[in-house]
Each structure stands twice: as structure tokens, then as C-alpha cells.
Amino acid sequence: MTTFESITRTDIGEPAESWDRPAATTATAFEYDVAIVGLGYVGLPTALAYHGADSRVLALDTSERRLAVIRSHEADLLEIDHARLLRALDHPGFVLSTDPGELRKAAAVIVCVPTPVDEHLIPDLSILRAACAMVVDHAVAGQVLMLTSTSYVGCTDDLLVKPLMERGYTVGTDVFVAFSAERIDPGNAAFDHDEVPRVVGGATAQCEEEASKLLLRYVTKVHRVRSLAAAEMTKLLENTFRAVNIALANEFADICKALDLNIADVVDAASTKPYGYMPFLPGPGVGGHCIPCDPHYLLWQLRKQRVAAPMITQAMVEIAARPNRVVDRAQEVLSGAGSGMLGTRVLVVGIAYKPDVADLRESPALEILDGLIERGATVAFFDEHFDSVRLPSGILLTGVTDPAAFEAELVVLHTRHADAPLGWIAPHQLVLDTTYRGTDVPQRVIL
Numbered sequence: 039m040t041t042f043e044s045i046t047r048t049d050i051g052e053p054a055e056s057w058d059r060p061a062a063t064t065a066t067a068f069e070y071d072v073a074i075v076g077l078g079y080v081g082l083p084t085a086l087a088y089h090g091a092d093s094r095v096l097a098l099d100t101s102e103r104r105l106a107v108i109r110s111h112e113a114d115l116l117e118i119d120h121a122r123l124l125r126a127l128d129h130p131g132f133v134l135s136t137d138p139g140e141l142r143k144a145a146a147v148i149v150c151v152p153t154p155v156d157e158h159l160i161p162d163l164s165i166l167r168a169a170c171a172m173v174v175d176h177a178v179a180g181q182v183l184m185l186t187s188t189s190y191v192g193c194t195d196d197l198l199v200k201p202l203m204e205r206g207y208t209v210g211t212d213v214f215v216a217f218s219a220e221r222i223d224p225g226n227a228a229f230d231h232d233e234v235p236r237v238v239g240g241a242t243a244q245c246e247e248e249a250s251k252l253l254l255r256y257v258t259k260v261h262r263v264r265s266l267a268a269a270e271m272t273k274l275l276e277n278t279f280r281a282v283n284i285a286l287a288n289e290f291a292d293i294c295k296a297l298d299l300n301i302a303d304v305v306d307a308a309s310t311k312p313y314g315y316m317p318f319l320p321g322p323g324v325g326g327h328c329i330p331c332d333p334h335y336l337l338w339q340l341r342k343q344r345v346a347a348p349m350i351t352q353a354m355v356e357i358a359a360r361p362n363r364v365v366d367r368a369q370e371v372l373s374g375a376g377s378g379m380l381g382t383r384v385l386v387v388g389i390a391y392k393p394d395v396a397d398l399r400e401s402p403a404l405e406i407l408d409g410l411i412e413r414g415a416t417v418a419f420f421d422e423h424f425d426s427v428r429l430p431s432g433i434l435l436t437g438v439t440d441p442a443a444f445e446a447e448l449v450v451l452h453t454r455h456a457d458a459p460l461g462w463i464a465p466h467q468l469v470l471d472t473t474y475r476g477t478d479v480p481q482r483v484i485l
């Protein structure tokens with residue numbers, strides 16, 4: 039098999055039985071075609087996509103609470119996935135479970151568990167290590183094991199290949215190991231999950247082959263790379279590229295402000311260039327489980343190699359500092375209006391890390407709320423996706439349901455959900471627009 043090539047579902051034909059699969063574990067002996075480990079923003083849509091493609095799915099999560107949320111249709115999903123879930127929950131080919139012992143009955147296992155960073159921005163691999171150890175413990179001959187969680191280069195080798203070899207398996211003959219990062223964009227219906235090409239790297243050529251077949255059950259295109267490490271690095275490049283460009287967009291926003299220019303107009307104008315430019319918009323910081331975390335996996339591993347990456351480091355510093363910049367600017371806006379922060383009523387609108395998801399992970403809004411409280415403001419938030427929120431400081435804040443009734447002296451626009459109109463903002467209210475896109479609020483000042 040040549041390397042660095044793309045193949046599509048139609049290229050692949052029927053699975054080739056080019057290796058000696060032990061009789062006791064032939065494909066027909068498996069009860070499930072695929073097991074998905076971790077049913078979060080990535081794993082649940084993946085499980086549903088496989089089920090939609092007629093695979094028998096074991097959907098495994100260690101959290102009973104998460105399974106209850108899924109069973110009661112309260113999971114934060116796109117419409118298409120809600121419809122798939124309705125069908126899946128009524129179907130014997132879709133099994134929800136917390137029992138890792140079931141993994142032995144699956145022909146393939148896909149790991150989709152979180153890879154966060156701790157408060158010192160150090161990768162927290164504990165969840166991934168535990169999930170991979172569980173998969174290795176229950177591995178049986180003939181299985182394809184695939185990691186999809188973003189991590190450092192060499193992670194699949196460390197957490198799956200080596201432990202499997204220690205258990206006596208020959209990887210590439212008895213079991214097949216691959217890495218293929220998820221590229222799903224929760225809350226974004228513009229790109230069909232199944233149509234987004236997947237990059238895959240295997241521990242051996244046969245692993246890559248088996249993993250490609252597994253992916254092509256529901257995605258239309260896979261791009262193969264030479265190794266597990268190349269596939270892992272591809273994901274780190276994608277997300278680091280985004281982080282660096284967001285940091286650059288933030289810097290340009292500050293430059294435009296100093297030169298009395300509108301950054302949104304400038305970005306729109308630059309976007310008319312059909313090549314060599316890709317628009318990134320500034321904002322109050324970045325959230326979610328990818329951009330604020332993934333580049334730190336790379337920086338962390340580079341420290342061991344004594345390799346410096348000053349541009350990435352600086353971008354991550356800028357990104358981390360952005361929420362505090364919002365708090366400083368809020369204070370500046372209030373001072374300009376002749377008031378201080380102490381006792382002032384400040385309402386943060388939209389606290390999810392991005393529009394149209396109910397996801398608070400790493401959301402800059404949390405740090406902004408804490409910063410405003412620390413400086414003495416009386417804060418509240420309005421976001422119909424959340425009743426209350428626990429801030430990093432430990433404070434539990436309950437959201438307002440009637441934003442006008444809060445009578446804020448300053449409104450901070452943080453995230454604008456599609457279904458959240460701003461008609462309640464009174465003309466006399468100060469508005470700090472951290473989205474740079476609130477042109478329908480004439481009195482706004484930008485970050």
C-alpha cells in the first residue's frame with residue numbers, strides 16, 4: 039500500500055481477509071461491529087453515525103448519569119443526531135452500557151474520551167490512560183482499536199501498542215491499532231459529519247488498512263498517512279494553526295482599535311481574496327476542548343525534547359490572557375461613563391464557549407465573570423442553555439431568565455446564540471461587544 043494517499047468508500051470494496059484471523063474471533067463471532075468508548079460531544083455522534091450506517095453499536099460510557107441524559111434525549115446534539123438517536127434508542131443494534139466487559143464482543147473499539155489540561159495548562163492524561171488501559175485489558179484477537187482523542191505525538195504507541203505487546207499480542211497480526219483524530223464541529227450543521235475526510239495512521243500497513251475500512255463504514259473519504267505519529271501530529275497542526283490565527287486576529291483587533299479602524303470590516307475585506315487568506319475573527323478568548331488545550335499537548339512534549347516553539351507559546355499566552363483583557367475593558371468603559379466597577383450591575387450575555395452549543399468547557403465567560411466579581415461588580419448572566427454555572431472560583435451563579443429586568447448598567451456580549459435576540463437591550467444601556475459582530479446594537483463599544 040502506498041502512503042499519504044486518500045481513498046474513498048467506493049475504492050475499498052469488500053473487507054480483505056488477508057491475515058489469519060483466529061477462528062474464535064471471526065467477524066461473525068463479534069456481537070457488535072463497533073464499540074464507542076466515551077459518549078460525549080465526539081463519541082455520541084460517532085456512535086449514531088455508525089448505527090445510521092447499519093453497524094451494530096456498543097455505546098459505552100463510564101458515567102451512568104451521561105447514559106441517563108442520552109436515554110432521556112437531553113444530550114446537546116445537532117437536529118440530525120437527535121433524529122438518529124430517536125431511531126437508535128428503539129433499535130436492538132444500538133446498546134448503551136457502562137460495562138467494559140462488553141468490549142470483548144466488539145470487532146472494533148474507538149476511544150473518544152477527553153484530553154483536557156489542568157489549571158497549570160499541563161496535559162491531564164488520566165482519563166485517556168484509564169480508558170486505554172480498559173480497552174487493552176479487554177482486547178481480544180481480531181479487534182481493530184482506534185484512538186480518536188487529541189493527544190501528544192507517540193500517545194497511541196504508549197497507551198495502546200506497547201501495552202498490547204506486553205499482553206502478548208502482535209500488533210498488525212493479532213490486533214490492529216490506529217489513530218484518527220475526530221474533526222467534528224459540535225453545533226455546526228454546515229458540514230456533514232460523514233462528509234468530513236478523516237486522516238488515519240496505523241501501527242503497521244495492515245493496521246492502517248483495517249482502520250480505513252472501519253472509518254469508511256460511515257465517512258466518505260479517508261486520507262492515509264505513514265504512521266500513527268503523523269496522524270497525531272496532523273491534528274495538532276490543525277488546532278495549533280487555529281490557535282495561532284485566533285491570537286493574530288485578536289492582536290489585529292487591538293491594532294485596528296488603536297488606529298480607529300473596524301476589524302470586522304477589515305477581515306471582510308481581506309476575505310475577498312480567493313487564495314492565501316482564511317478569515318479568523320477576534321473575540322473574548324477561546325473555549326471548548328480543543329483550541330485552549332491541544333497546543334499545550336505539543337508544547338508539553340517539546341519541553342522534554344528541549345525544543346522551543348516561541349510562536350505557539352506566545353499565541354497560547356495571548357489566548358489565555360484575553361478574558362482578563364475583557365475585564366480591563368469593562369472597567370475602562372464604566373470609567374469612561376463616570377462610574378466604577380464597585381457595586382455596578384454587569385450582565386454577561388451568552389456564556390457558552392461558542393454559539394449554539396450548551397458547552398461551558400474552558401469558556402472565557404467563566405473567567406470574565408470571576409474577574410468582574412473580583413473587582414466588585416454585581417454580576418449576572420443570561421444564556422438560555424444554562425440555569426446556573428459554577429465559576430472557577432467556586433462561586434455558583436444562577437442565570438437570569440429576564441435580562442431586561444436585571445437592569446444592567448453594562449451588558450457584555452460574550453456569545454450570540456442564533457435564537458437569542460437582543461431587542462431587550464435599552465438604548466441607554468452600555469454595551470461591550472466582545473464578539474465584534476453586534477452591529478445591531480448601535481451604542482455598543484467593541485473590545
Ligand SMILES: NC(=O)c1ccc[n+]([C@@H]2O[C@H](COP(=O)([O-])OP(=O)(O)OC[C@H]3O[C@@H](n4cnc5c(N)ncnc54)[C@H](O)[C@@H]3O)[C@@H](O)[C@H]2O)c1
Binds near residue numbers: 081187188222
Ligand atoms: N468537542 C469537540 O469539539 C471536539 C472536536 C474534535 C475532537 N475532540 C477531541 O475528542 C476527545 C473527546 O472530547 P469530547 O468533547 O467528546 O469529550 P466529552 O467530555 O464531551 O465526553 C467524554 C465522555 O467520555 C466519558 N468517559 C470518560 N472516561 C471514560 C472511560 N474510561 N470509558 C468510557 N467513557 C469514558 C465521559 O463520561 C464523557 O461522557 C478529546 O480528545 C477532544 O480533544 C473534541
